[in-house]
Amino acid sequence: MNQKIALPGIRPEGQVRHVSLLLSSTPRGARLARLLAVDTLRSWGIPHETAGQVVAELAANAATHGRVPGRSFRLTLYVVGATLRVEVTDTRGDRRPVLREPDGAAECGRGLLLVDVLADRWGVAEGRHPRKTVWAEIDLTPPPEPDSSRSGDAGG
Template identity: 90%
Template sequence: MSHVNQEIALKGTRPDGQVRHVSLLLSSTARGARLARLLAVDALRSWGVPYETAGQVVAELAANAATHGRVPGRSFRLTLYVVAATLRIEVTDTRGDRQPVLREPDGAAECGRGLLLVDVLADRWGVAEGRHPRKTVWAEIDLTPPERERSRSGHGVGHPQAGCV
């Protein structure tokens, strides 16, 4: 195991010593992309990790791999890691020659919004070159809960409503 993988395994270790990660090889088809989302949501749910946003990010990255990263007869890989308080989503395909480009779609376009959604939903994302001919598009989602907002009813911190603890 490489130093990087050992570091990920140690940081992603649960108190019981088990590492929370999954890696799946899926067909580069629309069915494979749908299956990627379903299996990711199932894994995240079983880990007790919020899965709504992550499911959408997986769906977009898997659809891109099946559409733009497709090479007939070759699959794409979905990998999920929980490292400390961060979920890392990686989708690896065999079209390293086709780099994803974030662009504003034409208003009338029916497609082209996938990376725009990933950019909005993920805290960070990028592309890593792999061994030729692979590339990995990754996204990270911070799992720390957002700070509680103050009440908008005029009862802020230090002014609880009657009967509230």
């Protein structure tokens, strides 16, 4: 039997939730991005554990690799239907992120690998020069439950 499970923060298709924040391109700004995203998602009644980690990685990349002194980065969260979209826009369009396997001894370089594993989709969009937006989407619908009609015995 297929049942639709309603998550409290998920709205019917076509309804949108949105927040956009401008933050300093610093480690403090990156930490604040994660805290504000988690707080916002919590207030919307949306699971925030995975999304918080994705925001943390994308914001840290913007503050580290997309930093231009005196320029901020923008964090935008959208919920459309049962999809959360995280966007982080910085002013280093010339430095596009690259997914790569880090050296086993490296202490950094795993952020996009985490995003790749945690998000259902992600990518990069060019903005008006000199901007770029790194985005990730997370499907909020719960995974289908196993068929409970089976008794579990092999004799059937």
